[in-house]
Amino acid sequence: MLKGIVNKIIPFSSVDGPGNRTAIFFQGCNFDCLYCHNPETIKRCVNCGTCLFSCNFDAISMIGNTVVWNEDKCKHCDGCVRVCKNSCGPKQKRMSVGEILKEIIKVKPFISGITVSGGECTLQAEFLVDLFDKVKKLGLTVFVDTNGSTDFRKNKELTESMDKVMLDIKSFDSEEHKMLTGKDNNIVLENAKYLASIDKLYEVRTVVVPNVLDNYNNVNEISKLIASLNPEIRYKLIKYRPLGVRLDKINSTQPTDGMMEELKLAAEKNGCKNVLVI
Ligand code: SF4
Ligand code: SF4
Incomplete structure (x- = not known):
């Protein structure tokens, strides 16, 4: 039986998509972001x-x-x-779809859906398709929180089975994206366009990291892209926070409220109608 490798399940989350949701964090990621806040989810x-x-x-x-x-x-x-020197830790569970469903059913009256996250959940796409199929039969919605590296155009089953996506665009510049994550952003940007074209792009997120990224260029270019696709798509600007990161990999500080406000205004000026700073 196909099993998913799960890092943790949070029964109630109000920050992983619309409404109250059960958030399921899958283990394993194909990026290695310098600012990763959950480095214990990167490897198996x-x-x-x-x-x-x-x-x-x-x-x-x-x-x-x-x-x-x-x-x-x-x-x-x-x-x-x-x-653990392997960016994981032993707290990983191999769970069947039935076992995850049991956890969801316990809280079903209090949630509007589930969000799968990670790590990078789409690396376990076959498992997700099966899970989504059964969760939707319960009348719940399914949202995917992703680094955008899986080409949704080529994963029709996954794309059709999910409701919406929350997509990270970590940098608009491909070289900078590679410096930050280890991979370029070509598929990430194609995914943004494709998912918006089929009305499955719920939110785009960018982490603002002083002294490491060209934050003004990123927000300027990414907000222009969002506005050209659909200005109503939410653009979430996230403050870098040093808590939980690997300090041997990154040297930055939390951006000021003033800087975040400036970036928000720039995104709004470019046509984004739904910009959120957190
Ligand atoms: S056995 Fe422990 S230390 Fe080794 S990779 Fe697994 S979790 Fe990490
Ligand atoms: S050290 Fe033991 S108690 Fe602490 S998190 Fe790991 S398994 Fe749990």
């Missing part, structure tokens, strides 16, 4: 055993060649995550 565990003796609560063991995490014993101190 390789069972190296380094974290085995890091737990004071006996929640990690080795069964055969596999490192196994015991959720019931875990106190979520994240000691194991801190010692």
Whole structure:
């Protein structure tokens, strides 16, 4: 049976799409962003055993060649995550669609839908299609939070099964995007155009990172693109925050409110009607 590799499930989230939603974070990402706030979701565990003796609560063991995490014993101190040199940590669960559905059904009366995130959830597209099909039968909506690296034009099943997408455009400049994430942005920009053309682009997000990115150029060009596609698409400008990032990879500071306001005004001047700063 196909299983998804899940980092965590948050039963109620009001920041992962419209309304109250269950957010499911999948493990594994094909980008390695300098400012990643969840670096423990980037890779899959390789069972190296380094974290085995890091737990004071006996929640990690080795069964055969596999490192196994015991959720019931875990106190979520994240000691194991801190010692892992593989950008993961042992807190990964292989879950069937049925097991995830059980979690969703527990909270169904209180949510309007689910959002899948990560890591990069679209790397597990086949699993998502099956999950979405069953979630929609419950009368819930399905939103996808993505780094935009999966070509939705070529993934018809996934594209047809989801309701809307929240898309990161981390940089408009391909070289800068590569410096930040390890990959260029060609497919990301094509996805923005394609998803808007089929009315599945709910939101675009850009993180503002002083001294690392050309933030003014990014917001200027990305907002022009959004306005040309559909000015009503929400453009979310997110302040870089140093909390949880790998400080050996990035040297930046949180942008000021003044800078964010300036960028918001620039986006509005370019025609975006729904700009949000967080
Ligand atoms: S997060 Fe859980 S498994 Fe990891 S060290 Fe802490 S208690 Fe142990
Ligand atoms: S979680 Fe990290 S440290 Fe622990 S076994 Fe897996 S790769 Fe090794």
